[in-house]
Amino acid sequence: MTLGEMLKVRGFDPLGMIAIRNSLHPDDMSSDFRSLADVIGANALSMYDRMQDGPQIAHQALVMSFAAMADGRAHLTGLRTFLLRRQGIVPGDIVYDYDAAHLLHSFIARAETPCFYDAIEQSGLDDLIGQLVVQWPEPLTDNILAANHRGLTVVAS
Numbered sequence: 001m002t003l004g005e006m007l008k009v010r011g012f013d014p015l016g017m018i019a020i021r022n023s024l025h026p027d028d029m030s031s032d033f034r035s036l037a038d039v040i041g042a043n044a045l046s047m048y049d050r051m052q053d054g055p056q057i058a059h060q061a062l063v064m065s066f067a068a069m070a071d072g073r074a075h076l077t078g079l080r081t082f083l084l085r086r087q088g089i090v091p092g093d094i095v096y097d098y099d100a101a102h103l104l105h106s107f108i109a110r111a112e113t114p115c116f117y118d119a120i121e122q123s124g125l126d127d128l129i130g131q132l133v134v135q136w137p138e139p140l141t142d143n144i145l146a147a148n149h150r151g152l153t154v155v156a157s
Helices: 003-009 036-041 098-110
Strands: 018-022 051-053 061-068 073-084 114-121 133-135 144-146 153-156
Touching: 003 153, 018 073, 036 061, 051 098
Parallel strands: 018 061
Antiparallel strands: 018 144, 051 114, 061 073, 073 114, 073 133, 133 153
16 A cells, blocks of 8 residues: 555545655764664654755645654654745754754754744644554655655555
């Protein structure tokens, strides 16, 4: 079953929904953040996926956030509406998250066009958070896809 098909069964229209596969960019690594597990352990993943190099996600898009796993798989970590901020304007929860400051500073140093999003939590898939696993299609560097992409297949739910 594809992710888009599963969303339809759950009452969602996948058209216009976005799936983002979060992995730790090599330039964002530090002694505090050596892996994505460190980002998750610091409770910073929901912040990290809201930092994009350029306006990669449309304003008011419904976004399914996934955390990268081995073998190109990813597990669901959240469902939120993303609200694009003016270029360079960082949300307060990111600026004042001192535990994740290294991520912000590393991101700003590497990004050509730093863009940030506010996010509004959405319900409807809460029971699948941490349970839904998808196989991400190659190339894995395409980390932002339409949720109805035919290559996004459900592995476990």
